Amino acid sequence: MDENIILDFQHVTKSFPGVVALDDVSFQVRRGEIHGLCGENGAGKSTLMKILSGVYPYGDYEGKVIYDGRELVLKASSIKQASEEGIAIVYQELTLVPGMTVGENIFLGREPTEMGSITWDRIYSETQKILDEYKLDIQPQDIVRNLGVGKMQMTEIAKALSENARVLILDEPTSALSEAEVTRLMEILGTLKQHGVTCIYITHKLEELFRITDRVTVLRDGKVVTTQDTKDLNSEKLIQHMVGREMKERFPQGNRKPGEVIFEVDDLWAKDPDKGREVLKGVTFNLREGEILGIAGLMGSGRTELVMTIFGEYGKVTRGTVKLNGRELDISSSHQAMEAGISLVPEDRKRHGLVLIQSILKNISLPNLDRFASFLRVDQHAELVESLKIAKELAVKAPNMFVPVESLSGGNQQKVVISKWLMSGPKVLIMDDPTRGIDVGAKYEIYKLMNELTEHGISIIMISSDLQEVLGMSDRVMVMCQGRSRGTLEITEATQERIMMLATGMACEQ
Template identity: 55%
Template sequence: MYALEMRGITKEFPGVRALDNVTFQVRKGEIHALLGENGAGKSTLMKVLSGVYPAGTFTGEIIVDGRPRQFRSVKDAEEAGIAIIHQEFALVKSMTVGENIFLGREPTRSGVIDWDRVYTEASRWLAEVGLDNVNPRARIEDLGVGQQQLVEIAKALSKRMEILVLDEPTAALTESETETLLQLLQDLRSRGVTCIYISHKLEEVFRIADRITVLRDGRTVGTWDARELDEDRVIAHMVGRELSQRFPPRKSAPGPVVLAIRNFSVRAPDNPARLVVENVNLEVRAGEILGIAGLMGAGRTELVSSLFGGYGIAEGEIWFEGRKITIRNPRDAIRHGIGFVTEDRKRSGLVLKMDVKKNMTLARLDRVVRWGFLDTDEEIRQTGRYVEELRIRTPSLETPVSNLSGGNQQKVVLAKWLLAQPKVLILDEPTRGIDVGAKYEIYEIMNALAERGVAIIMISSELQEILGMSDRIVVMHEGRITGQFQREEATQELIMACATGRVRV
């Protein structure tokens, strides 16, 4: 018997059919992976399931435990035992763990909230997810991201949820936090909890999933037992074609040094006595892709953010095209020809409520302003060119970027910096949360930029990406460079050895 069946689900938005007769069946007590490119319809399908898109706004049937259901709200779905844990946690950071777990359904005694019971029961649910050591009276803001993820799951379990949907649950987790989460999901499966797992990390999918369903362009491609597939076959189903190579080939021909930093250190803004980057020396050449590898907390993001003038107190020298320069803020960096694609596009790369063209021109408004006024014709001409060049899928230039898929949002961020015509482009986790097809397109854009002579600095936590795209690789550990390699000599083992503190400079 299926715990969940979704039959013939069709959902339309103005001018777009997001779901087209989708069928999705999940067995009781299994971990079922739902895969597809960004824009394939995964999130829309889950919003239909969770009541975000209520009955009447779509066609088709939802059947839970053999009973047809119509969800008119998120509450209706929760009452049927369905909970979704999104990438952006639905926790109130300033409240305690216990308050969050029972928010809106606090146990009472004589009409007054029974706080002793709140925290006693919260402790029990925290133990269920392996957080025995977390005080239920601790504030959410004081917990790590991995612990917050587990609190979300504890909250869902406390509501007696039988179907748990996890959307990119490990996107912001460390390796150890990811390990804890995957082990918990396997434990929940053994207890009969049904899990729907949405992820672009195929290694995780094949580790825990019993079955896999692939969506493409709003349609169901098929459902298979996980053991019947491998990564290459899944990718082929997702993109509709075979990807013979994960990384596009290119010839490397680095030119002169564009950017160099000497004895560069960065002090934490909240604690100037602490060095988060210490005595770093590196350079990047025109037409070169320099990969920076390291574990979480190695200081990679702090290094490039301070180089862009947006983090901490920097010490040392910055040389740009042979001249020593000073960068006090991002405006200085942009003026010198440095662009920065941040790791969190939604928080610091885009203004989600603004449309595509306005996001693209944010970094260099001067290119579309004439005599102090916005030249709308020039704005449309320039942004339209990049929409076409980068193959950005958007209904129009006036579409809010919040309506685009993750891959297309990332292309808008890239277009913003292409319009600024940088000489150095910093990319921090450029393909995080993006499907394999969109990744390949981002890699092609990077190669095209390098061929035009742009110097690229790329931070990535994916070793295959570092090895597949970099001409030269620098490894950081605890704020210092512990290894430097040419592309040909680098291996995953060497990089990991340096990332854990074994110096090889």
């Protein structure tokens, strides 16, 4: 056993019904290095981390993980075990208790006590020690809620370090950070390295990989493509590793003939309604009748924020115009958007699309009740007839219209969401990641449906994290990066490499 290897993945395979998330993954992480892990969304990065943290316990996957010379055996239902072993993960979604102080958070669940009473002095003095050691600019008594995102993340890191983490995993740590905070994080990681802490740094921001990592492992479709020294790579090579695969017959042939431009967004700026931060910083694009416009961009590029703003349910527009059929729209609620002829199939169907405990019928009719209802009465027969008609058109598979949607498969749930938004007869249908988390067969059906809709003159804006999907389905592709539109590519000139160049910001800084 090589003394220099702290983590050794040996033929790790993890499959879910219908998907192989990790396929014979083998690579090694050296002691004390910063090891980059990159790949497209869905490449298997998160699954790998869930194995390390014990979310998928030992026995839930095939293959071995050797940690510090012996096999890592994490039991089910023991969240603490990974951290006791010295493996700590700083998640994308922060896991601190906002109302508690930094010290309380760091010692949460393992508060030192004396005769059953918590020794606060010890908590705060030890917190101070850790913060000093790594030169973190936080006070132990600060309430987490009042800290910026960057400092919250540092608190998370401090928490991991206080548990004597030897391997620190950072999952997309910079997605919410400002440039200055990123620099600060990089410095901290440098310090950690001097202290001998090993880091696994997950990101799809290439620039950061080159800035900080010693070696990089690229995952694609659950497989390891390569593990190389960072200095031997450049961004072209790395992108090729991330996307380089051949197109399969995944997409049905459409017969689209896009017409005139019907929908225009011009230099749209918008602010996050809660934080007041600018999330859209100039987005321009247009959409033709019967066209599918793909919107590509990495997580945090502002794609979802853009469409939610157009739909009237997110940002506060500070500049720019949205026009439909040449008429300027002023939309401040989803109700108005629907009346104007814009529908949106939300990204997270369970959180935003469906009332899970209610029936298919009630879900489909919910945004459309005005069609069947007078003040005193909902015409439940008409409701059923219309909903049934659309559910049949979309081939929703269910025993009847009265079963709760929570009992349906992901693909069928998605069809219910689409039905619900189609009934209002939209001119523009926005679909935010319409095939996320559904199996290949259901995806194909959704693609076919999208083709049919466009043949009926509906224009579709499709956001997708899957580049193949974007290339396979779109007539044009608009690429976003950091809240800006970076350009629209005709499908004939769009390649995965060009899109990734725009999306990772490699091309747009010049």
